[in-house]
Amino acid sequence: EAGVAQSPRYKIIEKRQSVAFWCNPISGHATLYWYQQILGQGPKLLIQFQNNGVVDDSQLPKDRFSAERLKGVDSTLKIQPAKLEDSAVYLCASSLEAGTGINEQFFGPGTRLTVL
Amino acid sequence: AQSVSQHNHHVILSEAASLELGCNYSYGGTVNLFWYVQYPGQHLQLLLKYFSGDPLVKGIKGFEAEFIKSKFSFNLRKPSVQWSDTAEYFCAVNAAGRRALTFGSGTRLQVQP
Numbered sequence: 001e002a003g004v005a006q007s008p009r010y011k012i013i014e015k016r017q018s019v020a021f022w023c024n025p026i027s028g029h030a031t032l033y034w035y036q037q038i039l040g041q042g043p044k045l046l047i048q049f050q051n052n053g054v055v056d057d058s059q060l061p062k063d064r065f066s067a068e069r070l071k072g073v074d075s076t077l078k079i080q081p082a083k084l085e086d087s088a089v090y091l092c093a094s095s096l097e098a099g100t101g102i103n104e105q106f107f108g109p110g111t112r113l114t115v116l
Numbered sequence: 117a118q119s120v121s122q123h124n125h126h127v128i129l130s131e132a133a134s135l136e137l138g139c140n141y142s143y144g145g146t147v148n149l150f151w152y153v154q155y156p157g158q159h160l161q162l163l164l165k166y167f168s169g170d171p172l173v174k175g176i177k178g179f180e181a182e183f184i185k186s187k188f189s190f191n192l193r194k195p196s197v198q199w200s201d202t203a204e205y206f207c208a209v210n211a212a213g214r215r216a217l218t219f220g221s222g223t224r225l226q227v228q229p
Contacts, residue, residue: 003159027199031171031215042120042219043160061158091160106216107152107160 002026004108006092012114019079021111025073025094031055032069033105034077035091043091049075079113087115118143120209122220129197137192137223139181139207149190150182150208150217153192160206166190177201199229 005024012073013019027030031050035043046065048056060067064083069075079086091114093105121140129135141147141229151163162225164175171183181192190207 012131033216040221042122042208042221043217044219045216048216056214092159097215104162104165105215109159 004092004106006090006108006111007067008009009109010112010114012116013082014116018078019082019113020076020078021075021090021092021113022059022106023075023092025075025092026096026106027047028108029096030072031043031095032075033093033095034067034075035093037091037110038090039088039092046077046090082113082115084115089113113114117149118209120217120218120220122205122207122223124223125221126226128226128228129217131199132150132196133227134145135192135194135201135225136206137225139190139220141188141207141209141218143188143192143209143211145211147185147209147211149181150210151175151179151190151192152206152208152219153203154206154222155203159221163205166211184192189218197217197227199227201225209226 021088032049034046036096037043047060047067049069052069067077091112092108117211119142123138140214152160152165166173166183174180179194206220206222207220210217
């Protein structure tokens with residue numbers, strides 16, 4: 001079974017530039033998550049989709065971050081404009097269950113963003 | 117809001133030593149509990165999980181964890197570590213009915229041969 005795919009793996013940009021990350025979840029997984037992991041910290045949820053609808057974006061800095069999941073499959077996360085504090089690893093995860101209950105999330109390799 | 121504390125940030129052990137990593141969470145309701153592991157250069161993988169039933173759960177590679185509800189704890193244990201267990205370990209929680217995970221800050225385990 002193919003895992004969660006993410007690209008690019010690494011990205012270096014200057015502050016105030018924009019950047020986009022792509023995620024392809026495991027086939028058939030209804031729920032998709034984006035997490036931000038700053039060095040020395042655990043992953044923090046940015047946004048959660050169920051199919052192509054947003055379930056939770058309460059921790060997404062909406063003035064600069066946006067995300068979409070068209071057709072309920074792939075997802076993109078965008079930052080515009082980037083700030084120095086956005087330097088982190090951006091993790092995508094997916095899970096099979098569409099309803100409430102038991103949840104095992106499968107993680108992608110992440111995109112390491114460095115903002116200079 | 118729920119939170120997770122992992123008090124050991126960096127642990128160094130010799131091979132064959134026993135391991136216990138602490139995890140405490142704050143949430144008053146029913147929770148699901150997880151331990152994830154990230155080996156060097158690899159992505160996060162599920163080590164074990166607790167949803168209900170026997171509070172002692174066994175995971176892959178000889179790991180186990182015990183849920184103690186009265187202490188809001190879910191400590192990870194392994195009787196005898198190996199060099200290949202060198203990794204970062206994350207405890208995570210989600211409230212029943214909510215799928216997103218709240219992670220602790222992680223514990224970096226270094227096993228010396």
